[in-house]
């Protein structure tokens with residue numbers, strides 16, 4: 001971050017806008033006609049299987065790479081302009097921290113360079129690194145290093161905070177503290193965009209979830225909407241006796257996507273739980289302890305991405 005005044009355009013309603021953005025590496029289309037907008041105060045999770053294009057999307061957003069076609073705007077300006085103006089804080093996976101300095105010195109430098117800095121002691125406290133402020137940066141554990149990266153990303157008042165898998169390596173307490181601080185930032189009107197593989201974090205934290213797959217947006221909505229869109233439900237019940245013949249009959253149930261039998265317990269995933277349960281009784285089964293539940297975000301994510309895989313196979 002460089003502390004200089006630039007001719008940044010005035011804020012628009014959209015913090016980020018991607019308009020039919022494409023980026024390829026050789027034959028690989030990492031981002032494929034992506035259109036999306038982020039608004040102030042939103043906390044948005046970016047999900048996707050390995051290679052879906054999450055990091056490539058964040059790189060475009062941060063001006064670290066340029067699209068082959070389409071436009072990327074951040075706070076109404078070119079990404080690099082918004083970044084040079086200190087309006088975007090980023091915490092990326094890659095890139096080492098300066099080694100020979102202490103945590104305090106590094107955070108002080110980040111605050112000094114920021115056009116709208118917070119107080120160094122406040123930044124240290126929020127990132128929960130006050131106790132390790134005098135340690136050399138290259139002597140930190142993985143989780144401590146993540147917290148220092150977080151401190152650097154929140155050294156001043158940003159309009160947008162971008163985080164690539166921010167809690168990797170953090171323990172449970174550090175994660176909770178991290179998300180509490182992030183929530184405060186969002187409550188102050190900042191947009192927060194984070195890529196993650198921890199779906200429970202996306203479920204708990206994000207107002208909005210974006211599912212990327214092969215560079216395209218497969219789903220965009222609240223976690224509840226994404227779960228509902230996946231449509232599938234879990235059905236579980238016990239049977240008194242299960243043998244090979246009964247297992248074969250269970251496989252004929254309609255709308256079944258998965259069948260798992262452990263001891264006397266049958267677990268099913270179904271695209272239409274009502275039809276499956278109805279047929280279960282119709283086939284003469286007497287299920288006990290019958291439970292029907294919606295999918296978690298993780299299962300919904302798998303269902304959505306697998307459906308797309310088989311559609312495009």
Ligand SMILES: Nc1ncnc2c1ncn2[C@@H]1O[C@H](COP(=O)(O)OP(=O)(O)OP(=O)(O)O)[C@@H](O)[C@H]1O
Pocket residue numbers: 025026028029030048049050051052053054055056057
């Ligand atoms: N610099 C590059 N050179 C060549 N291919 C690249 C480059 N960057 C990304 N790719 C390819 O583009 C695709 C998208 O990669 P990207 O890193 O954006 O995915 P991702 O969703 O962040 O994955 P992960 O969850 O594994 O971090 C992948 O097929 C990847 O191999």
